[in-house]
Amino acid sequence: MAMDPFAAGMLAVGAGLAVGLAGLGAGLGEQAIGAAAVGAMAEDEKFFGKGLLMTVIPESIAIFGLVVALILLFLFNK
Amino acid sequence: MPLAALPLPLELYQGYDTVSVFVGYSETDISVPVSKITTRFEKFEGVHEGKRIIALFVPKDKENEVVKLLQDEPSYSELEVPTLEGSAREKLGEIGASKAELGNKLEGLKKELEELKKQYTDFVLASDEYLTMETQKAEAPLRFATSESSFIIDGWVPSDRYEDLASTLGSISPRIYVGKLPEAKHEDMPIALDNPTPAKPFELLIETFATPKYGEVDPSALLFITFPLFYALMLGDVGYGIIIAAIALFIMSRFRTGGLHALSYILLYSAVLSIVFGVIYGEFFGVPVFNEFVNGEHEEGLLGIDGPVIGPLHTPVSRFANVESLLLLSLIIGLVHVYLGLIIGFRNVAAEHDLKHAFFAKGSWMLILTGGLLLIARVLPSLRAGAAIAPDPVIGTGAILFVLGIGILVKGEGGIAVLEIPTLLSNVLSYSRILAIGLSSAGIALAVNTLVKDLFFSSGNIVLIAAGVVVLFIGHLINLLLGIIGPGLHSLRLQYVEFFTKFYEGGGTKYSPFGFMRKYTEE
Structure with missing residues (x-):
């Protein structure tokens, strides 16, 4: 069953919004943590591992957005 | 030198008992106001770089009044007269010559310094290292308990190296007693990581995160498998793999020890595995290597042959499809x-x-x-x-x-x-970032290739083709850099955030044995 072109277009827009907005959110979260982690590293180099870990935690949000987009595009676009 | 504009020899500006001399730039003719103060004055004029320059000689007893006058004159600015003899013009030439001579001399000395540096750098570094070692040896007794005729050293040594240490010390003198102390608290024990040689470089990634605490599993050997695997799954391109492997080999040859050496090993493993996955994905700088069926259409690959069949896997496995x-x-x-x-x-x-x-x-x-x-x-x-x-x-x-x-x-x-x-x-x-990073990397390569092929190469215009080559080069260079950083960091993140948080605590003290790493000297 071919998809209604309007629905297919909306699907693509939705996928784009999912990735873009999720990336925006992840970036907002990461900026504060990243700055704090760099500050902590300036005090003590050994903080690098923990700092990197903390910094990339919000990145999962971006990945979620991507997963939603992929699911939209590849699982529902039939 | 502005004084060269005046017709006076330099010695005439100084050394008078009853005459004061003023030299400076002045836009207005100051003879008129000066003549109101005194008639007994002499003035010389010249032009330097389009500005009027004057030398004014007045009797000493009128000096103060002239100073006041000149201070009120807005265009006047004073010049300093050097204590030299002869005409200013000649002096200028002389000084210029000696300046050039001194410049030459300086160049020569710099060159000499450079040669000395070349000749003695190794010697100085080696000496410094040798002397540092000697100092440490000499200072070592300060860290041990000594009495008049004996001393005690206590320290840590890995259990499997103990027999080695005991026999070495025993062979020095029969009067050395070596023994084990009862085991200390686990928190106090320094941690020495022990891995088979291939997995050794991955200890760097563990140490970067945190030194394991006593009794914890050291995941270096697991990283040896999973880190390059994730990296290669993300990068998966024969062309990029080859270039990154070459970069890794270059770094390896330049740095024989230390963190960069370990890092280049990790990069090399990852790059080689990327080449393998590049074959499976059938990608060479984003160009399909093998024949493919895309949407039921047969597409000729770079080599014009079908991909190899690995077990049940029929390559190429196109990432986009x-x-x-x-x-x-x-x-x-x-x-x-x-x-x-x-x-x-x-x-x-x-x-x-x-x-x-x-x-x-x-x-x-x-x-x-x-x-x-x-x-x-x-x-x-x-x-x-x-x-x-x-x-x-x-x-x-x-x-x-x-x-x-x-x-x-x-x-x-x-x-x-x-x-x-x-x-x-x-x-x-x-x-899912394993797929996502891989797709974006392959996507950028594909975009660059398509852009260059359709926009530049198909035109047949020689200038456009040349521009296309530049675009192609820059595009792939950027993607290559992203291809080192992106998969590397994300593979590491999967280890640190997703994997380590399930078991790893860290917080141990690193075992740093007594001794010295030689860099510039040999035993």
């Missing part, structure tokens, strides 16, 4: 990796406390993960098909395991631990 299966593969890898982390965590807790603790702390998570997995695996396909969810034994088992796991977790770790359950889902989903 197989997003769904690659996403599934990524998530399965994630599931296995997270399980592995939980199993190691179970072992760590069991070793530090007991099985019961391990079951509460890690076993509960395994139950939740297993239960959740069964539920999702069963419910998701029904949702997708839009069918009603029919209860069956698998869903029942999943639900029971899930609830049981939560119950054990709450009992073991407290109610707040429930908040952490969603992280399990996000941890597994996080592995």
